[in-house]
Amino acid sequence: MSECQQITYDHIPNRQVACVDMMSFYASCMASLHNLDVCKVPVAVVGNLQQKGSVVLAASPAMKKQFRIKTGNRLYEIPKHPEIRLFEPKMAYFLEMSMAITRILHKYVPAESIHVYSVDESFIDLTGTEKLWGDPAQTVREIQREIYDTLSLPSTAGMGPNMLMAKLALDVEAKKTGFAKWTFADVPVKLWPVSPLSEMWGIGRRTEKSLNDMGIFSIGDLAHANLQSLEKKFGVMGNQLYHHAWGIDLSRVGAPVSGGQVSYGKSQILMRDYNTMAEVRVVMLEMCEDVAKRARDARKAGRTISLGIGYSKNVHGGGFQRSRTIAEATNETMKIYAVCKELLSENYDNRPVRQISLSITKLEDEQSIQLSLFEKDNWRSREIGQVMDSIRNRYGSTAILRAISLTDAGTAIKRSDLVGGHKG
Known part of the structure; x- marks a missing residue:
């Protein structure tokens, strides 16, 4: 390691960017819906209250502090206590609240100055709004107050001269204090000590x-x-x-993402341990069907197929993530599934599985797929896939199913009425 040249910020853009993050968003939404104070009442949002192994999706500050229950814990780990309030997620309501937050942001800055980073976190560029609203830092605090007064959702916010510094101010400092503003002068004192x-x-x-x-x-x-x-x-x-x-980030809030979607994937935390390869294959095939359909709908095909397996906490967790690149891009369910089966067979060590993820990357336009003359009925399988897609698009994802989805291991039917993987 050698000493680097000292960087100066004379020609680096210095904007007024804020990153606004809702505190324990899902828990705050449910607390607001039931007129509870999320800062005082121990609240947990659990995927399914009927499944003891269901995952905690969000926990209020009081739940984390008093009972040490946080996102990722399981329902059976939550103690029986009269003050604890448990709720199942209402994903449609969460999305409605997220849009309400964005509408408040639109009151202060134009649409091109907003970047919705996730359902509960957004970047806004307040550069140039001083004549309208005054000091941008005070404007951010006013936005936080309006979100709380209107929606009963507490938030934290970080500010900086760019998106990176705003996010770092949020993560490193504001999540403890509610608000923090960093400048380039703060880099040596506040950013450089960060470790790990x-x-x-x-x-x-x-x-x-x-x-x-x-x-x-x-x-x-x-x-x-x-x-x-x-x-x-x-x-x-x-x-x-x-x-x-050095705190330098030249990306702009609202800048369009170039290149379009770079992958199609799906991840699923299972509601119970899956103890055999046969059971894992059932869910894997359902997921391949979903990923392949989304690729076909977009007229895309992929050459690299990735499979991830997460083992149960009951066997100390762990797992593997493996990828394989094939000769020709595909969006056919059974071709993707065949590669996933190979990856599973080569790496699975027979421990109980609790999470499965898969994706296809290195995307190409579907027109680039060359139908092999040596694969019998190749064109027919593609045509069948398109017919199945059109039926599902018109009548719903369960309008036509593979027989494996009717077995005990299948999850497609149970998940068909969920929003974002959870109850709407």
Whole structure:
């Protein structure tokens, strides 16, 4: 590691960007619906109250503090206590509340200055609104007050000269204080001490390990690393990591995403442990059907197929994520399923499974698919798939099912009336 050149911010855009995040959004929505104070009442939103192994989707601050129950716990881990309030999710209501938040943001900035990052988190660019609303930091606090007064949803907010700094101010400081504003001058004092590296927005566990292997353990280490070494190790991402460590982010709020969708995927936490490969294959086929249909609807096909398996906490968790690239792009259910079966057979160690995820990437336009002359009835299977899709699009996802969905292991029927994987 060598000492880097000191970066100056003279020519770096310095905007007024805020990241507004709803506090324990699902729990806050349910508390608001039932006239409860989410900051005082222990509230948990659970996927299905009839399933003891169902996942906690959200927990209020009081639930986390008093009972140490947080997102990811299971229903059976929640103690019996008269003050605890449990609710099943109402996904349609959550989406309605999310849209109500966005409508409030529209009162303060135009649509092109809003980026809805997730159902409960948005970026807004207040640059140039000073003549309308005054100090942007005070405007953000006013937005937080209006959201709370109108919807009874508490929030936290971070501000910075760009999206990255606003998000870091939120994650590192504002989630403890309610509001924080960072400037480039705060980078050495507030950003560089951040460790482990995965606490930094945009750095995952795998990247963290690679950086640790280079002797980089804090954001300050990253900022003073040799840029050429980072670029050699990570390519373009190495350059981005380096500049992010200095708080530099040139992306703009509201800028269109280039390139369109880069993958089609699905992930499912199972309602019970699946103990055999045969059971796992049932859900895997249903998921392949869903992913393939979405790709076909978009006239896309993929060459790389990925399968992820998460083992039950009862056997100490863990799992695997594997990918395989095939010679020709596909959006046929059974071809995707065949690759997933291979990946499962090669890597599954017979432990109980609790989560399955799969995706197709390296997408191409469907027109690029060449029908092999050596595959008998290849055209017929594609035509059958299109007919099945049209029936489902018109009459619903359960209008036509594979027989495996009628077995005990099938989940397609139970999940057909869910919104975002949960009850509407």
